[in-house]
């Protein structure tokens with residue numbers, strides 16, 4: 416197959432910002448409703464039955480005859496929402512590839528003996544309501560409906576209001592207790608968010624685990640003052656311990672082979688000619704083990720406290736989200752690797768530092784992930800890119816996996 420799919424082309428213009436070329440597909444906005452229309456059309460063109468669950472996640476089903484049905488469905492998919500000015504591939508590649516894999520299967524494959532589904536989860540990036548993988552976390556009960564309903568976006572619009580605006584009933588939001596019974600396996604294909612596959616000379620990889628990761632909010636409280644009249648010695652400037660903490664996070668992460676990022680910061684009130692009264696900062700940290708992650712975060716907080724003391728600033732912190740290590744189902748992974756090897760594709764098994772809906776689903780149903788090579792490794796950026804031949808190889812791999820799981 417080739418990657419010049421009308422399905423992909425028709426999704427590309429939706430939610431792309433003309434000035435940056437990046438995507439702003441935030442949940443339950445106009446761009447998102449364009450994506451949802453696109454999904455429903457893609458399903459209709461293939462004769463798939465569309466369902467929207469209580470959370471707003473979209474499902475397209477290829478049903479099987481009752482006399483063939485051997486039980487739980489095989490579902491592939493990913494998400495259609497984006498980070499601010501995100502790339503074209505993160506999320507949509509998995510949804511487009513799932514539809515394209517169903518096309519390949521119906522062209523060449525044996526008839527499925529299990530239902531096959533395509534899913535697009537809402538709010539995976541957490542770009543609008545601040546909680547990543549919200550759609551899959553609600554569906555699996557990892558996040559309670561009450562907590563989700565009260566989440567607000569930057570304009571104060573609550574999740575409950577947003578989904579009501581999309582025609583859903585906020586009162587019905589909640590976990591699907593029948594998920595594990597209905598879905599026998601979930602496979603998420605995703606563009607690689609790094610360049611490990613390129614280094615190995617491989618086009619497609621299989622996920623081993625997702626590193627434990629979390630987000631911490633750190634608040635530095637000092638004293639607002641005049642930039643021109645307050646002597647350096649008299650200042651209680653929260654920007655200084657904040658700056659020391661950013662550097663400490665980088666150093667600690669580098670020393671323990673982990674990742675730490677402090678990219679979100681708010682200076683209050685944030686005038687150029689005044690000392691801030693407060694700095695609100697966020698730490699994103701990820702490591703291969705929970706022990707390493709704990710000690711990394713402890714080191715960063717220790718530095719924050721030490722430096723805050725030196726500058727007469729108080730510091731408080733709290734964990735906003737934490738996701739423990741996710742080990743994907745070993746049997747399913749072995750089956751995926753073997754199915755690919757039979758078709759001549761050597762798919763290395765690798766860990767990743769990025770969270771995914773697949774990591775959330777893994778707590779409830781056997782789950783696997785396929786990664787498609789990203790030669791530059793750039794992601795969450797308009798420059799994110801995967802070669803057309805690699806995307807086509809990803810569809811071939813996904814079709815092989817669905818055939819293995821759904822047609823036997």
Ligand SMILES: [Zn+2]
Pocket residue numbers: 494505506539605771
């Ligand atoms: Zn993604």
